[in-house]
Amino acid sequence: MTLFSLSPRRQRRLTRALQLVIAVVFLVGAVERNLSVVVNASIALVVTFLPAILERDPEFDLDAGVTLWVTLAVSLHSLGMLGLYTAIxxxxxxxxxxxxxxxxxxxxxxxxxxxxxxxxxxxxxxxxxxxxxxxxxxxxxxxxxxxxxxxxxxxxxxxxxxxxxxxxxxxxxxxxxxxxxxxxxxxxxxxxxxxxxxxxxxxxxxxxxx
Structure with missing residues (x-):
């Protein structure tokens, strides 16, 4: 799946960048001792690695666009927990x-x-x-x-x-x-x-x- 007309390589890079964003959200939540942010960011990170686990199966071909699609969804939710849900x-x-x-x-x-x-x-x-x-x-x-x-x-x-x-x-x-x-x-x-x-x-x- 070609998402936004990006090459698979760029899609994978964006996926890694979004995973980094979620990790930063987790750290912010940990520093602020915000349980909701920490829990939601932790679950989001786990979800982003599920496609990678499936890709280890040589019989299963998972498009890079699908991984980016899932990662984008959970990363936006994680950012929302920092206050964007109420601010925007x-x-x-x-x-x-x-x-x-x-x-x-x-x-x-x-x-x-x-x-x-x-x-x-x-x-x-x-x-x-x-x-x-x-x-x-x-x-x-x-x-x-x-x-x-x-x-x-x-x-x-x-x-x-x-x-x-x-x-x-x-x-x-x-x-x-x-x-x-x-x-x-x-x-x-x-x-x-x-x-x-x-x-x-x-x-x-x-x-x-x-």
Whole structure:
């Protein structure tokens, strides 16, 4: 996947730069003893290395653009924890949209690979678009429930919340932009995920043959 018409080499460099940004966010959180920043930055760093772990498998071909896509999403969220969520009104909407595209992309690639792998499953293109939207919104609802639950537990224990839920209006807005992210993938992202889908299909075929 060629993201922003950049070469794979430049995409990898940008990925490393964004990982460095997340590491800096982690250090800032540690110095300021901000638990929410430290926890979110730690999880973000782990997520950015997951594509690299998958790439170690010689049977799995993961495009550099996919890695950059995921890293960009989690890095923007990490930066938001430093205060950008409150300082910039649209930052939350931006991160939700981008994160939703990642969820939608994973959902699409997985289901598309299963569809191509077995004749027992047939998913029409229109259904796939609806599926992407439903899965992304379902994950969005799960995330909002998780935020609410964590906030309730941390308030009960008297400790700092690692995820923040501002209001019901904010939750509904988040879900709207989750839907926007899913629609963007349905309209423009499926072709760009073809390499990933092919890798998953090949892996399923080799697994069945063993």
């Amino acid at each position: 009104p649209w930052w939350d909407s931006l991160t939700h949209t981008l994160s939703a595209t990642v969820v939608a992309g994973v959902g699409y690639a997985t289901v598309r690979a299963v569809d191509e792998h077995t004749r027992a499953v047939y998913l029409p293109p229109r259904f796939l678009s609806v599926f992407i939207l439903v899965v992304t919104l379902a994950f969005g609802v799960f995330w909002e429930v998780l935020e609410f639950s964590i906030r309730g537990v941390t308030d009960l224990l008297g400790i700092q919340a690692v995820l923040i839920q501002y209001s019901l209006e904010d939750t509904l807005t988040d879900l709207v932009f989750d839907g926007v992210g899913a629609i963007l993938v349905a309209l423009f992202g499926t072709r760009r995920l073809s390499t990933t889908v092919d890798s998953l299909v090949g892996r399923l075929e080799r697994t069945r043959g063993r």
